[in-house]
Amino acid sequence: MLVGWCLLLGSTAALIGCDRNQPDRAGDTIIHHRLRDKVQTLDPAEVGDTISSAVAGDIFECLYDYDYTARPYQMVPLLAADMPQISEDQTVYRIPIRQGVYFHDNPCFPDGVGRELVADDFVYAWKRIANIKNRSKSWWIFDGRIVGLDAFRDYTRDTPAEEVDYDRPVEGLYAEDDYTLVVKLVRPWPQFVMWLQYIATAPMPREAVDYYGPRIGHNPVGTGAYRLVRWQRGSYIEAERHRRYHGVVQLADGSRQQLPYIDRVFWRIIIEDQPRWLLFMRGELDMNSIPKDNFGQVISMGVEMTDQMVQRGIQLRDFDEPNTFWVGFNMADGVLGENHPLRQAISLSIDRPGFIDLFQNGRGRIAHGYIPPVMNEYDPSIAEYSSSRLDLNKARRRLAEAEQLNGGPIGPLRLAVGGTDATIRQMGQFLQNCMASIGLRVELEMFDWPTYLERLRNGSHQMFFSGWMADYPDAENFMKIYYSKNAPWPNSSQYSNPEFDAIYEQIAVMPDSPERTELYRKAQRIVVQDLPKAFVYHRISYLLHHEWVKNVVPNAYRADMNGMGLTKFYQLDTDTREHYKKTFR
Secondary structure, three states: OEOOOOOOOOOOOOOOOOOOOOOOOOOOOEEEEEEOOOOOOOOOOOOOEHHHHHHHHHHOOOOEEEOOOOOOOOEEEOOEOOOOEEOOOOOEEEEEEOOOOEOOOOOOOHHHOOOEOOOHHHHHHHHHHHOHHHOOOOHHHHOOOEOOHHHHHHHHHOOOHHHOOOOOOEOOEEEEEOOEEEEEEOOOOOOHHHHOOOHHHOOOOHHHHHHHHHHHHHOOOOOOOEEEEEEEOOOEEEEEEOOOOOOEEEOOOOOEEEOOOOOEEEEEEOOOHHHHHHHHHOOOOOEEEOOHHHHHHHEEOOOEEOHHHHHOOEEEEEEEOOEEEEEEEOOOOOOOOOOHHHHHHHHHHOOHHHHHHHHHOOOEEEOOOOOOOOOOOOOOOHHHHOOOOOOHHHHHHHHHHHHHHHOOOOOOEEEEEEOOOHHHHHHHHHHHHHHHOOOOOEEEEEEOHHHHHHHHHOOOOOEEEEEEEOOOOOOHHHHHHHOHHHOOOOOOOOOOOHHHHHHHHHHOOOOOOHHHHHHHHHHHHHHHHHOOEEEEEEEEEEEEEEOOEEOOOOOOOOHHHOOOOOHHHOEEOHHHHHHHHHHHO
């Protein structure tokens, strides 16, 4: 998943209707999240970045999820009633669907009352992604994987959009009955169940798409713990509890409690670091990361919380994130794509330790390749193959070779960054200055997040500063973004290497093993040497929350825990919050 800058579940205990236009209720508990930029869409078929997922993850659900507290991470049923029954040849999955799960109340349903989830809602959702007329950016997940789904996609190519028959049979994707989903794979896919917790695989009611049409991305209808009630674009998003939510937790004494605990969720879109920090310190935001300029205010002597933070009851959660950030090169670009010395010169010019010190307060790791150190497949020897060290003299020699290959001086080049806040601008300027130090002219292009995403996905950027957060704990997720058939998305560099592709296609059907791990590492060495990206750093997450937010458990695969389906587990001590506000405002 593109990085933005930035348990037991049982049947429902009660069936309570809810008016969509119901006003705020006195006494509701409200958690205040923050978003670093605008949300592009809340259509799960189109969500592929952490900012949009932060909201969509609380509105939509998938067949499986990670156990909230278990470490190492363990998949558990969510909308599925159990783990799948898998055929002996590992190609047929029979997935039981949980009964008593209801979509949010919404005008798209008769009388505005959400109906029960059925297996066909998954069939429809995945066919909708396959429909080429929809131009879904999530098709790469299913491409070549499910028997007959590619043929369905071909059928939609020459069929008028309004005539596409979603009831058209697909051999490998169908509802055996209302509560049984059957999926037949073209070949074994060891990561398939892991993908069934990814937001794009969430069920979609056909009624909602028919009712809202192209506005479906602004009118989400899911089964999650919260449903959208207001979206003031560029300003805030608000959701309230799903009154017929199916989730419960089993307590130690044997009793069961209904989820979610919190009544309402309010996401404020606050682009700049300092306004977010001020609101957090005033108690107006419940959770926040640490801005680079405030790190010393939080951390003392490198490891301990300062007395000020301790006195305020602020809690710190830190963990290595499974992500990698880079300067990406558009390999289809006439200047960069065929000029390996130029790409190497740029990589050798980047002061990675300086970048980490300045923007991560020294709390990051230099990236020598795309597999982050937190993952089992990480290669400790990858630095030997990488151009990730700062070497300005060698960079200038490579630039001279690049200019000779180019037939003259190079530039100006264009570097795109996603976001318009001061920190993002400073990151772009830092990289711009690194390249200037070897004589390269680089123009910085700043885009708001939705525009940056759209241009990234259609291959419009020449160079771009970006990153990837693993969607599941397997390095195969990173290999997908270098596979040639996935260009221009998620292969945003439009990189192509037949040797890499052959390895990817080999490991795609292999279960976890030492042999597969070695193939992962071999493939990474190919990419590192080809340099479609100049790898910069791996981020360590520092998440702060006030003491009145209870049940906060770090989850490295839920992007800073700013929503992402975790809000339903949080509890609030509102008395402590009010006392804090009176004391520290």
